[in-house]
Amino acid sequence: MPHQEARRLFPRGLSQPEGGFRFGADALLLASFAAPAAGRRVLDLGTGCGPAGLGLLLARDDADTMVLGLDRDPAMAAAAAANAGRLGLSDRFAARQLDLRAIRDDPALRPESFGLVLANPPYRDPASGRRTPSAPRDAARFETEGGLAAFADAAAYALENGANLALVHLAERLGHVFACLGARKLEIKRILPLAARQGAPARQVLVLATKNGRPGLRLDSALALYAGSGQDTRLSAEALRFCPFLACNAGPRNDRA
Incomplete structure (x- = not known):
């Protein structure tokens, strides 16, 4: 498939390892949220098959x-590299197999060498929620391999002074997000709540934090992801303006593939 056609269809067609964690809309929303803040060198922590990092480039x-x-996960890193090739982005996107907890041990990853870090960490405490028998999927959903604290450590190490971390997490764990980032001098500067519908409680949050930033928080109005009801439920016009990549599932539920 020609690169331009693959880009037009994105995120459809992304290769995902069998049995691995399947990316969701949160990764695409993160890409759109972070794109205006991008530095020239971006680190995508826990890249999976690459939807956030590739989406940011597009x-x-x-x-x-x-x-x-x-x-x-080496299979995920390989899939991300393959997806970059399919999109014609191999010259601007590279993927490596590395446990982010070992970032300081890798001489190729120098401290304070990135202008932006993306993070879509596991959301849930291992003591809560239904666990899955698939080890890769379980690790992607639950904080069994370091969780947000490990992602924040890696971000604080990699970011240039004054550069930004963009992440997505659960609204119900926002206190945990503040604690983890604050302990590492990652000052939260903007929060965009994500709600299913207008007037509904936010389920997730997009967060922008600055390394050694000054206090001062912007709390945006919630972005309502869906409009309509029942079988006519569809992604809202506001959500599609914010993140055009969501258009692959924009129609009514009974029209979706």
């Missing part, structure tokens, strides 16, 4: 931004 559509994706 959203920015420039020739300068470079993304390095890290994932502890």
Whole structure:
């Protein structure tokens, strides 16, 4: 498939390892949220098959931004690299197998060398929620391999002074997010709540934090992801403006493939 057609269809067609964690809309929303803040060198922690890092490159559509994706699962890192090739982005996106907890031990990853870090960490405490028998999927959903604290440690190490971390997490764990980032001098500067519908409680949050940033928080109005009801439920016009990549599932539920 020609690169331009693959880009037009994104995120459809992304290769995902059999039995591995399947990426969701949160990764695409993170890409759109982070795109305006991108530095020239971007680190995508826990890249999976690459939807956030690749989406950021497509959203920015420039020739300068470079993304390095890290994932502890070699199959995921290989899929991310293959997806970059399919999209014609291999010159700007690289993927490596690395446990982010070992980032300080890798001489190729120097401290304070990235202008932006992306993070879509596991959301849930291992003591809560239904666990899955698939080890890769379980590790992607539950904080069994370091969780947000490990992602924040890696981000604080990799970010240039004054550069940004963009992440997505559960609204119900926002206190945990503040604690983890604050302990590492990652000052939260913006929060965008994500709600299923207008007026509904936020289920997730997109967070932008600055390394050694000054206090001062912008709390946005919630982005309602869906409109309509029943079988006519569809992604809202606001959500599609914010993240055009969601258009692959924009129609009514009974029209979706």
